[in-house]
Amino acid sequence: MASRQDNNIHSDWYKAVRDYTVRLAKVRSVSPGDGENRVAHEVLNLLCEGGLDTIYTTYGLDPLAEDPYKRHNAYGFLRGSSPATLILLGHIDTVDTKDYGSLELLALDPEQLTTQQHLLWRQGTESGNGDDWLFGRGVADMKSGVAINIALLRRLAQRAQVEQLPLSILLLATPDEENESAGVLQAVHFLQRLQAQYQLDYLGVINTDYSTELYPGDPHHALDASRMSARRLTGLMPTCSQQNSFAT
Numbered sequence: 001m002a003s004r005q006d007n008n009i010h011s012d013w014y015k016a017v018r019d020y021t022v023r024l025a026k027v028r029s030v031s032p033g034d035g036e037n038r039v040a041h042e043v044l045n046l047l048c049e050g051g052l053d054t055i056y057t058t059y060g061l062d063p064l065a066e067d068p069y070k071r072h073n074a075y076g077f078l079r080g081s082s083p084a085t086l087i088l089l090g091h092i093d094t095v096d097t098k099d100y101g102s103l104e105l106l107a108l109d110p111e112q113l114t115t116q117q118h119l120l121w122r123q124g125t126e127s128g129n130g131d132d133w134l135f136g137r138g139v140a141d142m143k144s145g146v147a148i149n150i151a152l153l154r155r156l157a158q159r160a161q162v163e164q165l166p167l168s169i170l171l172l173a174t175p176d177e178e179n180e181s182a183g184v185l186q187a188v189h190f191l192q193r194l195q196a197q198y199q200l201d202y203l204g205v206i207n208t209d210y211s212t213e214l215y216p217g218d219p220h221h222a223l224d225a226s227r228m229s230a231r232r233l234t235g236l237m238p239t240c241s242q243q244n245s246f247a248t
Ligand SMILES: [Zn+2]
Pocket: 091, 141, 142, 177, 209, 210
């Protein structure tokens, strides 16, 4: 049976991930476009709020070389006692919002849009049932996944204030996944520089992008390892059940 403390941690965790998801979703970041830079800044804002900026070993924006939109990868890094490094990967761009039709003006406002879910289902833009869904462009693919990574790095940064982490952790948030994956391709160079600077040994990547059941009734919620970003970087594929509370 879960203790009251366990329940509080779960409740705080869920609220944080939900709040970060809504904040990221409100930043229009259709790829390719300037909005991808604005959402990269919002990732850093979320990572650093509450004074955590002084805890990270390093954080910032790494520019994409020769990018016509001057976009950046956002990152935050905590160096632990070991060079062994786990990468939390996510993309911050989305596809367009036109398919929301008459509700397009609400496509980036998950809380308002969710009150209109009966209309979304009628026009076929979304599917789902029950009252525990959060709708909006990019909510599932994959700003909720980035929100999970942010909440996790923030939690680890708080822990790093009182004890050295046993592992090193890097959060990477990339643009252009829905277009040509320019962000994750640039990230390979960034990873090489970071590795040399901090003598890191990369264990692998957790990509928290949207996934769904592999077969009817699949209870495991395994992450999809077939995406280009995952193919190029992935070494680890743990499960993640949190995302299935959200919808695209
Ligand atoms: Zn995605």
